[in-house]
Amino acid sequence: MKDIIIIGSGIVGSSIARELSRYSVSVTVLEKGNDVSVGTTKANSGIVHGGFDAKSGSNKAKFNIAGNAMFDKLSEELQFPFIRNGSLVLCFDENQAEALESLYEKGIGNGVEGLEIISGEKVRELEPNISEKVHSALFAKTGGIVSPYEMNIAYAENAYNNGVEFQFLKEVIEIEKNEEIFSVKCSDGSVLQSKIVINCAGVFSDEINNLVCEEKLHIIPRKGDYILLDKVHGDLCTHTLFQLPTKMGKGVLVTPTTHGNILLGPTAVDVDSKISLSTKRNELDSIYESAQNTVPSISKRMIITAFSGIRAHSIGDDFVVGESKVKAFYNLAGIESPGLTSAPALAVHIANEISTKYELNKNEKFVATREAIPHFAVMDNAKRLECIAKNPLYGNIVCRCEMITEGEIVDSIKRPLGAKDLDGIKRRTRAGMGRCQAGFCTSRVMEILSRELEISMLEVTKSGVNSEMLLGRTK
Ligand SMILES: Cc1cc2nc3c(=O)[nH]c(=O)nc-3n(C[C@H](O)[C@H](O)[C@H](O)COP(=O)(O)OP(=O)(O)OC[C@H]3O[C@@H](n4cnc5c(N)ncnc54)[C@H](O)[C@@H]3O)c2cc1C
Known part of the structure; x- marks a missing residue:
């Protein structure tokens, strides 16, 4: 029997797992996907929000502010991409000035520090490509950008290295509590037992809660579509450019990503499906038009791909955090934006609560740091030569757009909680994320996966079960 079961290995489950690994306690993460970061955490804006638009006194506001302040130290410890680039909320005419105020x-x-309202002229000094119509802006120096899936993977690897067990393809379908013990049943028939259960199931967190608690939760899936621009246009802006928020969310933004692309979006549409990630033409058109209001020189020729993510919007419009009425059953439900920003603080909060309540001892062997895969594209030539001398596979470029080497791809497969499919490699190395969107490197990456995992090419998948890339031999 385990002390703690965490359901879900998105950013929330993985960061809690890492914070709990600071204590002498046995923790298992159950994930229905075949990898970490396969839910909402893999597709969002990647903004570390300043915290100015969350409702005062809400969990969103509290954890946003606390989480934001943790990113500098965390990104160093866990080596994930993070830049404190600052954000601007743009006001397009005098009528909006009151809303900005x-x-x-x-x-x-x-409690956001360093906030300032600046004039349109000052905005254009900071961002020369911005619309002439911009009248003024709210400047938040503490705003940042992060690579969400790399942050998730970094947290999970560090948790694993500190003793947390991860079990994949484990979809939780039933939870029973007898005496003080939870029995957690998965769709493959396995049953695991624990004293504490932490629900971090993202858009499915209501369904997990409703298996156990009489007080029911209801999550509304709220989809957001995005457009991604080619890196060669990465100098369109350096700050994250918001328009004024609406009642559905933070509105359409134009932002650089940590890897130098420009991201436009998201939309906010309530949908029926919690899993369908199809993008819609009319939504993409509306993003494009809205983004052009911010940066008029954006053109359709700059686009390399579109994608979408699903927010877990709770009826109460706030994060549901903490122990439920069922003793030792913890909820982290309705963790929509700013959930990524808040995750580090949510994790520390839950770990503190559990360690205090159950008087957990410190894990004396806890190591706070984790080493990222060396990224050949950003090394200087001396470092590249050193890397190739250590491992000649770093001399073979596989993804030409992003300059990703065979060495990085093999490392991503061989690491703790390593990649098992094309998307896993993509999120860990960026192979396939460039202009050609994997047009050229897919077959090479498949060969490497097949060789390293000792599976046939027919078994290589894009994203786990039922996503095989090849149907059979033609010759
Ligand atoms: C369009 C959009 C834009 C956003 N932008 C930002 C932003 O800029 N900044 C910010 O701070 N936040 C942002 N967010 C919010 C942020 O992405 C989320 O708050 C965060 O990713 C939620 O993480 P999570 O771990 O709760 O969920 P997830 O990442 O979805 O993880 C939940 C995991 O649980 C697993 N799971 C589900 N059911 C089961 C089950 N029955 N058994 C086992 N496993 C299960 C899933 O497979 C999944 O891996 C945005 C969200 C969206 C959709």
Whole structure:
């Protein structure tokens, strides 16, 4: 029997797993996918929000502010890409100035440091490509950008290295509590037992809660579509450019990513499906038009791909955090934006609560740091030669757009919680994320996966079960 079962290995489950690994306690993460970061965490804006637009006094505001402050140290310890690039909320005419002022006041009330309203001229000094129509902006110096899936993977690897067990392809379908013990049943028939259960199931967190608790939760899936621009246009802006938020969310943004692309989006549409990630033409058109209001020189020729993510919007419009009425059953439900920003603080909060309540001892062997895969594309030539001398596979470029080497791809497969499919490699190395969107490197990456995992080419998948790339031999 385990002390703690965590359901879900998105950013919330993985960060809690890492914080709990600071204590002498046995933790298992059950994940229905075949990898970490396969849910909402893999597709979002990747913004580390300043915290000015969350409702005052809400969990969103509290954990956003606390989480934001943790990113500098965490990104160093866990070596994931993070840049504190600052954000601007743009006001396009005098009529919006009052709304901008209230956002500023709300931010000050929430405790956001370094907030400032600046003039249109000052905005254009900071961002020369921005619309002439911009009248003024709310400047949040503490805003940042992060690679969400790399942050998730880094947290999970560090948790694993500190003793947390991860079990994949384990979809939790039933939970029973007898006396003080939970029996957690998975769709493959296996049953695991634990004293504590932590529900981090993202858009499915209501369904997990409803298996156990009389007080039911209801999550509304709220889809957001995105457009990604080629890196060669990465100098369109350096700050994250928001428009004024709406009641559905933070509105359409134009932002650089940590890897130098420009991201446009998201939309916010309530949908029926929690799994369908198809993008819609009309939504993409609306993003494009809205983004052009911010940066008029954006053109359709710059686009390399579109994708979408699904927010876990709770009816109460706030994060549901903490122990439920069922003793030792913890919920982290309705963790929509700013959930990525808040995850580090949510994790520390839950780990503190559990360690205090159950008087857990410190794990004396806990190591806070984790080493990332060396990234050949950003090394200087001396470092590249050193890397190739250590491992000649770093001399073979596989993904030409992103300059990803065979060495990085093999490392991504061989690491703890290593990649098992094309998407896993993509999230760990960026192979396939460039202009050609894997047009050229897919077959090479498949060969490497087949060789390293000792599986046939017919068994190589894009993203786990039922996503085989090849149907059979033609010759
Ligand atoms: C469009 C969009 C934009 C966003 N932008 C931002 C942003 O810029 N900044 C920010 O801070 N936040 C942002 N967010 C919010 C952020 O992405 C989420 O808050 C965060 O990723 C949620 O993480 P999670 O771990 O709760 O969920 P997930 O990443 O979805 O992880 C949940 C995991 O649970 C697993 N699971 C589900 N059911 C079961 C089961 N029955 N058994 C086992 N496993 C199960 C899933 O497979 C999944 O891996 C955005 C979200 C969206 C959709």
